[in-house]
Amino acid sequence: MADWELADSEASSEHTSAIRRFLGRIDPTGEPLFISDEPTILDVSDEGETELLEAIHSAYGVTLPKADLLLPLWKLALQFEDG
Numbered sequence: 001m002a003d004w005e006l007a008d009s010e011a012s013s014e015h016t017s018a019i020r021r022f023l024g025r026i027d028p029t030g031e032p033l034f035i036s037d038e039p040t041i042l043d044v045s046d047e048g049e050t051e052l053l054e055a056i057h058s059a060y061g062v063t064l065p066k067a068d069l070l071l072p073l074w075k076l077a078l079q080f081e082d083g
Helices: 010-014 016-026 049-060 066-070 073-078
Strands: none
Touching: 010 073, 016 049, 016 073, 049 066
16 A cells, blocks of 8 residues: 655645635635645636636735736635735
8 A cells, every 4th residue: 555645734724714715705616625735726726817816806806916826725815814
């Protein structure tokens, strides 16, 4: 039996509520079953870059650079938390 290396999910677990709120506003039709600390929004959404940037702009009134879509999902979600 092979040893499986599990992805770190400490930060994602700590920020589950922020991730759920963010994804609920950006991609309300789907939700990933599991998120570790490494995936980006592009890894967990069926939408493309343009659609995601438009959805973020529509939901938050912010125009993000494409490079921000490459941030770990939990870091991206925290950018839109109040406080």
